[in-house]
Amino acid sequence: KAGVTQTPRYLIKTRGQQVTLSCSPISGHRSVSWYQQTPGQGLQFLFEYFSETQRNKGNFPGRFSGRQFSNSRSEMNVSTLELGDSALYLCASSFLSGDLEQYFGPGTRLTVT
């Protein structure tokens, strides 16, 4: 069974631009969560999607948004990029919303210059 895949793996963007990251969960998993990892803050929860609906949301500004498609694939969008958005963005999937064991992808490394 294939694991969680994230594309692209690396991305360089300029301040003010926007970016879209993609996550394909493990087959059969319907919940996708997104996390931001930075050296100073560690891993921080962004949001969770289940059955195309946002179920939980972390404390991030509205520039961070996401969506989920009917095949459970999810995208995350960051608009008006700031230098501080440089981070590793991780996606995790689980069978149902509320499942404690989540399976993480390798992440997308975003660098904002």
Place this chain on the structure above:
Amino acid sequence: DQQVKQNSPSLSVQEGRISILNCDYTNSMFDYFLWYKKYPAEGPTFLISISSIKDKNEDGRFTVFLNKSAKHLSLHIVPSQPGDSAVYFCAATETGTASKLTFGTGTRLQVTL
């Protein structure tokens, strides 16, 4: 406000000895705790968990201890092996929003020969 803290950014242990990784939390609503291990260029992988109704959980070489009154948990690895060298993250969550994990900043464990 860091609700989950791992105060030791790094730890070095000799092969065969015990590794003890510590984690403190402040939110008394947390009732489930997890440890994840992360290798470079990979996403975190689930290691072991514990519910707040228990004070100990074992899985092979890994044991997690929970002290609710002190809001403290620890991960013991016995015996430590070179392949255990990784970054270990402590995470916590509340029943009802279980997909929303709150992570510590991680402890880098190096197991030396």
